[in-house]
Amino acid sequence: MHTSVLVIDDETELAEYTAKYFNMSGVDTQYVLNAQDALDFLRENTCSLVLLDINLGNDSGFELCREIRSSMDVPIFFISARSAEDDMLLGLSIGGDDYICKPFSLGVLLAKVKVALKRYESKSGLEEKAADDSIVHLGNALFDMKKAAIIRDGSSAGLKAMEYKLLMYMLKNKNRIIPKDEFFEKIWETDYVSDVTLNVHIRHLREKIEDNAGDPKVIKTIWGVGFMLEDNN
Missing domain, CATH: 1.10.10.10 (Winged helix-like DNA-binding domain superfamily/Winged helix DNA-binding domain)
Structure with missing residues (x-):
């Protein structure tokens, strides 16, 4: 199965609401609540973009990003309450495409995601030309x-x-x-x-x-x- 966006966030209410908002806006979205479920999902399914929280209970979003990056080249947006520049630099340096601080506007996030999806899905077209x-x-x-x-x-x-x-x-x-x-x-x-x-x-x-x-x-x-x-x- 292919989904446009995978949300990985241990805040159940936020993950569920984000997925619901995106789906209502025409962007096919699934969510998981921890790193293991994310890896299990990605072994069986594909996606075009990942929204990844840094704090995943006992797991690290940074480590999960490295693991996803080892086999996939999809855009990864970090979403986190941590706003220190060092965290932003680390997230971007290990393969993140963007870093969005909580709290955020779901409307703004959706707009950024739609632009990234359009860019990612057209990349192969650019190469073919x-x-x-x-x-x-x-x-x-x-x-x-x-x-x-x-x-x-x-x-x-x-x-x-x-x-x-x-x-x-x-x-x-x-x-x-x-x-x-x-x-x-x-x-x-x-x-x-x-x-x-x-x-x-x-x-x-x-x-x-x-x-x-x-x-x-x-x-x-x-x-x-x-x-x-x-x-x-």
Whole structure:
């Protein structure tokens, strides 16, 4: 069975209400209350997006994220009452696509989820449209658009859906400074995104593309404005 959204939250009332609200809004949603039930569900079913609480009773949402990421590339949104920046950075660095603090508006959450679902479900379509000669040089790395992967030093690193869309957008706008607000509008298609989320995804791209992510030559930071993909080829 395939469902659009899987909610993983040990707060029964919140999980149940979120699933009910999403289903009433036309987004097929199931929920589970602990890590083991989530893993059991995902062994037998598929989904297009995961809403994952960090505190799952005796279990950690961070550890569950790592386990899900080891076999699936679906978007994962952390939902948590923990609002410390360190928690946000950790969640995004281990594979989360977004981090949403409780309490949150279900209407805003639904809007973010719908955008992410549209993006995820169209990713394969973007790859299919890529031309046969879709290999792009990025410094000393290669970007294989058909395989959504970066090749550097003989190794290949796959891109997550958000990384792929970010890189494609920067390529279409190479050698132009792209303001942060433009990324939010064109990539996330919403204003409800933090600078932390954008910065972490840019960092992940740099780690795959740059010879030295701490001294980037391809994806450059324009302080106070945004980022630029520099291409001198």
